Amino acid sequence: MAISRNLGNPAPQAPRRSLINDPNARAVFFQILVLGGVALLGWYLVTNVLENLARQNIATGFSFLDREASFAIGESLIAYSPANSYSHALLVGFLNTIKVAVLGIVLATILGTIIGIARLSSNFLVAKLASAFVEIVRNIPVLLQLFFWYAVIGESLPNPRQALNPIPGVFLSNRGMKIPALADDPIWIWVGLSILVAIVGVWFLARWARKRQEATGQQFPIVLASIGVLIAVPLLTWLAGGAPTALDVPELQGFNFRGGSNMSPEFAALLVGLTVYTSSFIAEIVRSGIRAVNWGQTEAASALGLHRGTILRLVVLPQALRIIVPPTTSQYLNLTKNSSLAVAIGYPDLVSVANTTLNQTGQAIEAVAIMMTVYLTISLGISLFMNWYNKHIALVER
Amino acid sequence: MADNLSIQGHATVSDSPSPAEMVKPPALALGPLGWVRANLFNNWFNSILTILILWLAYKVIPPLLDWLVFNSVLPGEGVTNQTCRASGGACWAFIHEKYRLILFGLYPYEEQWRPILVVLLIIGLLGLSCNRNFWRPWLLGVWAAGGIVVATLMWGGILGLPFVPNTLWGGLPLTLILSVVGLVVAFPLSIMLALGRRSDLPIVKSLCVTYIELIRGVPLITVLFMASVMFPLFLPTGVTIDKLLRAQIGLILFASAYLAEVIRGGLQAIPKGQYEAADSLGLSYWQKTGKIILPQALSITIPPLVNTFIGFFKDTSLVIIIGLFDLMSASKAALTDPAWRGFYKESYMFVAFIYFIFCFFMSKYSQWLEVQLHRGHKR
Numbered sequence: 001m002a003i004s005r006n007l008g009n010p011a012p013q014a015p016r017r018s019l020i021n022d023p024n025a026r027a028v029f030f031q032i033l034v035l036g037g038v039a040l041l042g043w044y045l046v047t048n049v050l051e052n053l054a055r056q057n058i059a060t061g062f063s064f065l066d067r068e069a070s071f072a073i074g075e076s077l078i079a080y081s082p083a084n085s086y087s088h089a090l091l092v093g094f095l096n097t098i099k100v101a102v103l104g105i106v107l108a109t110i111l112g113t114i115i116g117i118a119r120l121s122s123n124f125l126v127a128k129l130a131s132a133f134v135e136i137v138r139n140i141p142v143l144l145q146l147f148f149w150y151a152v153i154g155e156s157l158p159n160p161r162q163a164l165n166p167i168p169g170v171f172l173s174n175r176g177m178k179i180p181a182l183a184d185d186p187i188w189i190w191v192g193l194s195i196l197v198a199i200v201g202v203w204f205l206a207r208w209a210r211k212r213q214e215a216t217g218q219q220f221p222i223v224l225a226s227i228g229v230l231i232a233v234p235l236l237t238w239l240a241g242g243a244p245t246a247l248d249v250p251e252l253q254g255f256n257f258r259g260g261s262n263m264s265p266e267f268a269a270l271l272v273g274l275t276v277y278t279s280s281f282i283a284e285i286v287r288s289g290i291r292a293v294n295w296g297q298t299e300a301a302s303a304l305g306l307h308r309g310t311i312l313r314l315v316v317l318p319q320a321l322r323i324i325v326p327p328t329t330s331q332y333l334n335l336t337k338n339s340s341l342a343v344a345i346g347y348p349d350l351v352s353v354a355n356t357t358l359n360q361t362g363q364a365i366e367a368v369a370i371m372m373t374v375y376l377t378i379s380l381g382i383s384l385f386m387n388w389y390n391k392h393i394a395l396v397e398r
Numbered sequence: 399m400a401d402n403l404s405i406q407g408h409a410t411v412s413d414s415p416s417p418a419e420m421v422k423p424p425a426l427a428l429g430p431l432g433w434v435r436a437n438l439f440n441n442w443f444n445s446i447l448t449i450l451i452l453w454l455a456y457k458v459i460p461p462l463l464d465w466l467v468f469n470s471v472l473p474g475e476g477v478t479n480q481t482c483r484a485s486g487g488a489c490w491a492f493i494h495e496k497y498r499l500i501l502f503g504l505y506p507y508e509e510q511w512r513p514i515l516v517v518l519l520i521i522g523l524l525g526l527s528c529n530r531n532f533w534r535p536w537l538l539g540v541w542a543a544g545g546i547v548v549a550t551l552m553w554g555g556i557l558g559l560p561f562v563p564n565t566l567w568g569g570l571p572l573t574l575i576l577s578v579v580g581l582v583v584a585f586p587l588s589i590m591l592a593l594g595r596r597s598d599l600p601i602v603k604s605l606c607v608t609y610i611e612l613i614r615g616v617p618l619i620t621v622l623f624m625a626s627v628m629f630p631l632f633l634p635t636g637v638t639i640d641k642l643l644r645a646q647i648g649l650i651l652f653a654s655a656y657l658a659e660v661i662r663g664g665l666q667a668i669p670k671g672q673y674e675a676a677d678s679l680g681l682s683y684w685q686k687t688g689k690i691i692l693p694q695a696l697s698i699t700i701p702p703l704v705n706t707f708i709g710f711f712k713d714t715s716l717v718i719i720i721g722l723f724d725l726m727s728a729s730k731a732a733l734t735d736p737a738w739r740g741f742y743k744e745s746y747m748f749v750a751f752i753y754f755i756f757c758f759f760m761s762k763y764s765q766w767l768e769v770q771l772h773r774g775h776k777r
Contacts (some may be wrong), residue, residue, distance in 0.1 A: 031601040034651055038605060045632045052631045124437035125451045139714035139757035140750045144726055148750075151742040252520040337617035351619055364627040371620045372612075379615040 049365065056362070064361045065090075071356055073348045075264050087358050093353030094374060100267065100349065101336040101378075104274040108335060109328075111275060112282025117285050130283070137280040143341055145277055150345045152267035157265075171250055174265060176251035177185060181261040187241030191234050198233040202226045266347035270339065278335045282328060289324035290316070321393050329386035333379050340375070350374055479737050491548040492741040493748050496732040500748065502537055503568015503723040503731075509560060512551045513571040519544055519551075520574045526761055541582070548575070564642045568723030570752065576714045576724065581707055582655075587650070588657035593687060595658065606658075612739070613655035615700075618716050622648045626720040645717045653710050660706055664699035665691065698771065704764035708757045715753075725749055 018132070053060055067088040072082050077095045080088060118130035137145070154174050158164065161172035169180040182188060209220035238244075248261075293316050301315040302308075342349035351371055358367035439449040452539040469487025471477060473494035493500075499717065502513045523544045526532055552571065555561035567575075594606035625648025631638065647666035668691055715726035723731070728759035733742055 013695050027599050031599050035601050035607065048634050049631045051635060052633075055635065117450075121444070122437070122440060126444075126447050129451065135758065136754065139708075139712075139754045139761065141715040141726065141753055143715045143718070144729075144746060144750055144753065147726075147730065148742075148746045151746070155740060155742065340617040340619045341716070341719075343619065351617070351623075355623070358623075358627065363629065368620060368628055369626045371623070372616045375617055375620065376612065376615040 005111070034286070041296070053135075058362050060365070062366055064363050064366070067361075070362075073353065074346075077266065077347065082261025089353050089357065090350065090370065093350040096347065097336075097339055097342075097349040097351075097374075097378075100270055100274070100347070101339050102340070104271055104278065104335050105332050107271070107275040108278035108282055108331075112279035113286050114116075115279060115283035116290070119283065120290060125235055132145075134280045134283050137276055138284075142273060142277040143344060144272040146269060146341055146345055147269045149273045150265065153265040153269050163252070170394065171252075171263040175262075176265050177263040177268065179261055180247045180249045182247060185241070185244045187238065187244060190241060191237050193195070193372065194234045194237040195230075198230050201233070202229055202290055205229065217384070264347070266345050269345055270342050270347050274335055274338055277338070278331055281331050281334075285327045285331065286320075287323055292323050318393065322390075325386065325390050325393065329383060329390070332386070333382055336378055336382065337375060402721065407637060437476045482741070489741050489744055492732075492738050493743050495738065496745070497748070498733070499569075499732050500725070500728045500745070501569045502726050503572065504566045505568060505571075506560070506562060506566065508556070509562060512559070512562075513567075513569070514553070516548050516551050516571045517574060519548060520571075520578060524578075528765075545579075565641065567642070570725050572723065573711075573714055573725040576649060576717065576722075577707070577711045578647060579646060580653050580714070581710060584650045584653035584657055587654040588661055589692070591654060591658035592661035595662055600732060610655045610658050613652055614659070618652050618713055619719060621652045622716060622720050624648065625651075641720070643720060645722055649710075649714065649717075652713075653706075656706055656710070657703070658701050660702045661695065663702065666693035667698055668694050701764045701768040704760055704767070708760050708764075711756060711760075712753065725752065 006137060046306050050060075068082075069086045069089040070082045071085055071089070073080055073089060073092055075096065078091045078092060080092045110331055115130045118126050119134065121127045121130070144250060157172055157174045160171070160173040160175050162179075163171040165171055170180075190234040205225060206222055209222045209225075250262075297315055297319065298311055308316065339349060340351040343352040343355055346352070354367045354371045358364055361367075439445045465487050467487075469485050470486060471482045471485045471491050473490050473491040475626065477491045479489075479492070482491055498507070498510060502510045506511050523541060527537060528743060550556065550559070552567060552575070553562060553564070591606050591610060594602045595610060597603050597606070622645060625644045626641065629644050629647065633639065672690055672694065673686070676690040681689070714724060717724050718727040718730070729745045732745050733739060
């Protein structure tokens with residue numbers, strides 16, 4: 001009875017908790033405290049900055065970007081002269097960063113993959129050589145390596161008058177590598193466009209071939225066909241344009257070369273240094289990725305009667321790539337960020353140009369903000385793309 | 399008995415196949431020849447590679463040895479830069495001439511026993527900390543005492559030691575101080591950042607995520623530029639901080655973001671049951687974190703922490719760009735002497751060797767530790 005009566009009564013009210021013990025109230029209070037602290041710090045720093053700038057008579061804002069840069073840049077992908085604005089100079093620097101980063105990523109991937117596979121080789125010499133390479137390169141700062149390559153190129157190679165000439169038309173000197181360039185002709189733009197068209201065409205062809213195989217079981221020699229398309233389309237365009245073969249060959253005039261295209265010693269040193277350094281990290285990633293694929297997978301695939309190449313392409317690589325891609329992404333990001341070391345050897349990348357701008361105008365905050373924003377954007381861009389790719393190849397779980 | 403035994407013994411001998419029946423493995427499958435066949439010439443592709451490598455070695459190694467050893471110039475009586483230039487080999491006399499500058503920078507010549515002691519002390523402390531038996535609270539005390547001794551030795555000014563301003567510090571001690579101090583200060587900061595990133599409080603979490611991703615998204619150089627050109631603007635009028643401290647703060651800001659990600663990995667590796675068990679015991683957040691989660695998380699993050707330390711140690715070489723005189727910078731400074739220009743290979747190799755020794759041992763240690771720490775989890 002007593003129990004039933006008790007049940008009928010409204011439950012005794014929970015004792016009122018004081019706000020101090022209420023987790024929600026504490027969370028809100030704590031966050032307000034943190035936010036307040038950060039805001040206070042920010043306000044303090046901003047007031048100090050404004051006061052200091054006012055004292056030094058430096059105007060804030062980005063209006064300086066329109067002023068004349070009046071400094072020369074050694075190499076540029078787009079037309080540039082010292083009469084151009086600071087914003088144009090920064091764009092030149094940005095493009096130079098992109099140039100070395102893209103080439104470096106491609107070359108480091110190739111070299112890293114080769115070395116990673118070499119470390120797994122059954123050939124004792126090859127495996128040991130690859131391990132020695134990885135151990136030495138990984139344990140020396142990349143900046144030191146850049147200095148080394150730069151010194152090797154700058155001090156070991158002869159001056160332009162005694163330039164090495166390993167292949168006709170190619171000259172190696174301490175001013176860089178001179179190679180013959182294709183003489184200006186409107187047809188080259190069309191050839192470039194036709195390569196793009198061919199790539200798109202091959203993509204559709206591969207899609208069609210896969211669909212057909214899924215539907216009918218008939219295979220299509222897609223590799224041969226793709227190579228054929230990739231060669232034939234640009235070749236036909238070139239022939240249609242009159243097949244120009246004129247070359248702009250570098251020639252020694254006075255103390256330097258004229259004509260041809262040039263690979264500067266700074267660019268070469270940066271490219272070689274970044275490629276070698278990053279490839280040692282990629283090699284380790286590739287090695288662990290391949291080793292992580294169970295040997296039973298290969299055996300099972302060969303028991304099903306697949307060829308060695310097919311096993312690698314359809315069984316081993318898809319599984320290894322899933323392990324390889326995420327850490328490789330961060331290596332690509334590292335390479336891009338390390339390309340900022342260009343400033344130490346004088347390659348005009350973004351940081352180098354922004355640094356010159358900073359020294360000329362005194363706009364420290366704006367210049368550093370530009371550098372950071374650009375790198376953040378590049379980093380975010382690469383991670384977004386690699387996340388998309390990673391999702392694309394990730395295990396489909398059912 | 400004896401007869402019996404001997405008969406038995408005799409019987410076993412006669413049972414074994416006679417030498418004529420025993421088929422030996424082919425000579426090529428045994429001994430050094432067998433090893434060469436199995437490891438160097440096991441198929442046509444490997445054979446080609448082996449021959450190619452041997453040919454390259456024949457082309458590269460003799461000239462390299464000539465340069466490194468046979469034609470090299472060792473320091474000695476009457477050896478000058480002219481001897482080196484004439485020899486065509488490596489000029490180790492150059493290293494002998496300049497090693498004090500490369501190792502200790504512009505530190506006053508007579509006082510250089512102090513940076514030597516500092517380097518030995520820091521290496522000793524690092525070595526001591528490598529031993530797992532010493533991972534006890536008193537180790538913190540040892541480090542604190544070591545820090546005081548290092549500061550006293552480097553600055554001086556008391557105990558009869560002449561005062562040396564930190565603008566004169568350089569070389570290896572500076573590299574070691576920048577990396578060790580950077581890491582020691584960044585460590586607690588990074589624990590807070592990692593906990594903040596895993597926090598349920600949205601504002602705290604977003605602040606930590608923003609900071610970590612911001613720093614990790616930009617190159618170290620831009621952080622150092624920020625430290626060197628923007629920090630003076632941040633401070634109230636009249637207050638200045640010197641270049642070394644600014645670089646150190648920049649390095650700390652940078653390291654803390656990377657360490658935070660390593661520690662977050664450790665925090666995520668702790669099974670959820672540990673959090674729940676701590677909650678069900680009624681522990682507060684800080685009790686749970688301090689007594690249950692962090693001790694486990696930190697001990698599994700030590701190998702990746704060592705790897706981060708290696709990266710950070712190499713990255714301190716970037717302070718050359720904002721004009722500090724670290725090991726890297728000193729090796730370049732040694733080359734600016736007009737009498738000894740052009741011996742960059744020797745200078746860079748010397749410094750590369752020092753960096754290599756430190757990084758190589760740390761990476762081997764981290765691999766060894768990983769095996770040690772995982773022993774308990776293996777069956």
